[in-house]
Amino acid sequence: MSDPTTFSRRSFLGAAAAGSAALALPGAVWAQEGIVHLSVGFPPGGSGDIFARILADGLREELNRPVVVENRPGAGGLTVAVNFLRAPKDGSHIMLATGSTAVAAPISRAKPPYNPMEDFQWIALLSNAPFVIAINPTLPVRNLKELVAYAKERPGKMSYGHAGMGTTVHLAAEMFKDAAGISVVDVPYAGSAPAITDTIANNVQFIVETSGTLLPHHKSGRLRIISLLADSREKINPDIPTAREEGYELIAGTYNLLAVPAGTPAAVVENLGKATTRVMDNPAILDKLVGLGITPVRNSNPAQARAFMQAEIARWQPLVKKLNIAL
Numbered sequence: 394m395s396d397p398t399t400f401s402r403r404s405f406l407g408a409a410a411a412g413s414a415a416l417a418l419p420g421a422v423w424a425q426e427g428i429v430h431l432s433v434g435f436p437p438g439g440s441g442d443i444f445a446r447i448l449a450d451g452l453r454e455e456l457n458r459p460v461v462v463e464n465r466p467g468a469g470g471l472t473v474a475v476n477f478l479r480a481p482k483d484g485s486h487i488m489l490a491t492g493s494t495a496v497a498a499p500i501s502r503a504k505p506p507y508n509p510m511e512d513f514q515w516i517a518l519l520s521n522a523p524f525v526i527a528i529n530p531t532l533p534v535r536n537l538k539e540l541v542a543y544a545k546e547r548p549g550k551m552s553y554g555h556a557g558m559g560t561t562v563h564l565a566a567e568m569f570k571d572a573a574g575i576s577v578v579d580v581p582y583a584g585s586a587p588a589i590t591d592t593i594a595n596n597v598q599f600i601v602e603t604s605g606t607l608l609p610h611h612k613s614g615r616l617r618i619i620s621l622l623a624d625s626r627e628k629i630n631p632d633i634p635t636a637r638e639e640g641y642e643l644i645a646g647t648y649n650l651l652a653v654p655a656g657t658p659a660a661v662v663e664n665l666g667k668a669t670t671r672v673m674d675n676p677a678i679l680d681k682l683v684g685l686g687i688t689p690v691r692n693s694n695p696a697q698a699r700a701f702m703q704a705e706i707a708r709w710q711p712l713v714k715k716l717n718i719a720l
Contacts (some may be wrong), residue, residue, distance in 0.1 A: 434473030440583035451672030469557035501559035605686025
């Protein structure tokens with residue numbers, strides 16, 4: 394008969410050795426159980442939040458784990474990234490970064506609190522969504538040229554709403570103002586939803602947002618989309634002309650990327666990347682995104698996501714410098 398003390402000691406030593414071995418294994422082992430926290434930098438109701446919830450549903454199925462969306466709004470998408478710098482590097486915390494969080498917010502700050510190319514590991518580029526310009530329907534204009542003419546007749550008397558200083562919609566609207574040569578007051582909000590509400594109420598006269606976010610309000614008549622900031626017209630909005638058609642070279646939109654903190658083990662990144670690819674190959678999810686005016690990006694990878702980020706920073710930094718935006 395075995396000595397109980399010897400058995401317990403051996404069992405303990407065996408368990409300790411197994412635990413040490415597990416800690417030495419690739420990082421993917423660390424994150425096989427428990428809740429996955431998906432952080433997004435804007436309040437419920439905006440395009441970033443809508444995408445986050447669709448993604449969370451897909452990842453929940455692929456990872457076979459609870460995936461909880463955590464809204465961390467503030468500072469035009471900056472707050473979520475600042476908090477995410479302290480997140481565990483084990484795949485239990487992931488961040489859905491919009492164009493604002495990933496690019497616009499940090500490059501718009503005189504002293505950015507993080508470096509998007511060094512502080513995060515970008516797993517995949519997930520989607521693109523073009524911006525539109527929508528007006529309160531009481532405004533006596535029918536297209537972009539008429540909006541510009543109307544604004545020029547009333548310098549400094551019109552205003553537009555946006556999701557926050559240093560967001561992609563803020564930069565896109567300022568790009569429009571600069572190209573059109575108009576003086577319009579910008580009114581920042583804590584996210585897209587209140588900006589949309591105030592445009593509907595005519596507290597501000599127009600808004601720049603994603604087409605999918607504003608399409609329900611356009612269809613209901615509460616807002617009127619007059620221009621699309623894209624290369625060509627959208628299938629879901631075939632009657633909406635592009636700004637380019639009216640003589641304005643305005644191409645702008647937002648996008649969604651998935652990230653983990655820099656220093657996350659390669660095995661964790663690979664595991665999440667494969668799960669994300671399967672989500673973005675799911676026909677039901679693709680149909681939801683297309684219906685919202687979001688163009689899915691399939692088969693993305695960390696190298697592609699990083700290259701996209703570098704290109705976006707190079708594209709927007711000259712405008713930020715030209716307009717002297719330093720928040």
